Amino acid sequence: MSRENFSITPIIVKFIKQVAIFFPMKAFVTGGSGFIAFPLVKRLLDDGHSVRVLDLKEPPIRYPKLEFLNKSIMDDISEDIRGSDVVFHFAAILGVDNSDKHPLDTMRINLEGSVNVFKSAIEAEVKNMVYSSSSEVYGEPRELPIKEDSVKGPVSTYGVSKLASEIYAKAFNQEKGADIKIVRFFNVYGPGQENNWVVPIFINKAMKNEPITVFGNGNQTRCFTFVEDISDGVMKVFEKGKTGEAYNIGNNHPTTILELAQIVKEVTKSRSEIIKLGFGKDTRLKEREIEYRIPDISKMKEIGWQPKTMVRDGVKKILESMRKN
Numbered sequence: 644m645s646r647e648n649f650s651i652t653p654i655i656v657k658f659i660k661q662v663a664i665f666f667p668m669k670a671f672v673t674g675g676s677g678f679i680a681f682p683l684v685k686r687l688l689d690d691g692h693s694v695r696v697l698d699l700k701e702p703p704i705r706y707p708k709l710e711f712l713n714k715s716i717m718d719d720i721s722e723d724i725r726g727s728d729v730v731f732h733f734a735a736i737l738g739v740d741n742s743d744k745h746p747l748d749t750m751r752i753n754l755e756g757s758v759n760v761f762k763s764a765i766e767a768e769v770k771n772m773v774y775s776s777s778s779e780v781y782g783e784p785r786e787l788p789i790k791e792d793s794v795k796g797p798v799s800t801y802g803v804s805k806l807a808s809e810i811y812a813k814a815f816n817q818e819k820g821a822d823i824k825i826v827r828f829f830n831v832y833g834p835g836q837e838n839n840w841v842v843p844i845f846i847n848k849a850m851k852n853e854p855i856t857v858f859g860n861g862n863q864t865r866c867f868t869f870v871e872d873i874s875d876g877v878m879k880v881f882e883k884g885k886t887g888e889a890y891n892i893g894n895n896h897p898t899t900i901l902e903l904a905q906i907v908k909e910v911t912k913s914r915s916e917i918i919k920l921g922f923g924k925d926t927r928l929k930e931r932e933i934e935y936r937i938p939d940i941s942k943m944k945e946i947g948w949q950p951k952t953m954v955r956d957g958v959k960k961i962l963e964s965m966r967k968n
């Protein structure tokens with residue numbers, strides 16, 4: 644084998660997996676049947692750990708070391724958490740528009756539910772936790788790229804519920820000696836995402852050759868982050884992150900919504916027309932649209948993570964997964 648072809652990485656990965664098999668962890672994952680957490684659950688299982696998923700819906704696939712608890716994060720769950728090595732807290736009610744329609748339910752599940760998870764874990768003497776927050780805590784950014792300590796100004800009930808839970812997490816760290824790390828995801832997409840998010844909406848329209856519509860003139864940017872990059876980032880923060888610190892996990896290469904529509908159209912070889920809807924009462928109010936959102940990911944780079952999958956490849960991977968299923 645030539646020196647150029649030889650890579651040490653697979654050997655290290657294999658070694659880490661073997662170590663995990665000798666020192667398996669027990670992970671407790673709330674919302675573990677969901678779009679983002681399930682790939683993390685699979686990854687933990689692949690690495691030889693056992694996982695207890697707490698969710699209101701069944702995981703899409705069952706595995707031998709995967710235990711499912713059909714319970715809510717609002718329930719009495721301390722005894723369910725006892726004996727775990729780490730809690731990954733992902734369960735939430737999602738979506739900016741949805742949360743504005745149901746503000747009290749959003750605050751109850753996302754804030755009260757999160758406080759219940761943190762308290763129950765501490766009661767069960769499990770101090771290691773990772774809390775999944777969102778780029779929505781920043782609202783319309785005051786500076787770009789957005790650093791973890793940039794000004795926060797959520798413009799939706801969802802964003803408020805996420806920021807309030809972060810503040811509780813920090814208080815539990817300070818007052819109860821917990822070790823809750825915060826991960827803020829930026830526009831996640833990937834296989835299995837429900838059809839009310841922009842990437843699957845565009846893919847479905849393109850596959851039917853139906854018009855793809857964009858709000859405004861489509862020049863608003865997002866940093867679409869592939870779901871497997873998110874799992875890698877969460878594991879990095881769990882292993883190497885500092886207590887109480889927040890980490891932006893996002894793709895730092897922005898894509899405009901118009902570019903996304905064009906990429907989807909090209910990759911699916913679609914004849915769809917791309918239509919700019921403008922802003923307004925019947926589409927989306929301009930003041931509710933975040934124009935630019937780009938994460939500063941220096942903190943993640945310091946602990947050895949950066950995104951691997953760019954949008955065109957991510958869309959291709961979604962299509963591959965749709966063909967297989």
Ligand SMILES: NC(=O)c1ccc[n+]([C@@H]2O[C@H](COP(=O)([O-])OP(=O)(O)OC[C@H]3O[C@@H](n4cnc5c(N)ncnc54)[C@H](O)[C@@H]3O)[C@@H](O)[C@H]2O)c1
Nearest residue numbers: 674676677678679698699715716733734735776777828831
């Ligand atoms: N999707 C994104 O772009 C994005 C961006 C930033 C942050 N996040 C955060 O990531 C986490 C996971 O999001 P997702 O996109 O996988 O959403 P998802 O809806 O696919 O997953 C959430 C899971 O939580 C479960 N759940 C909801 N209420 C519950 C309750 N009361 N008790 C127990 N389980 C409950 C749901 O059944 C679901 O399986 C959430 O905390 C979300 O706020 C997501």
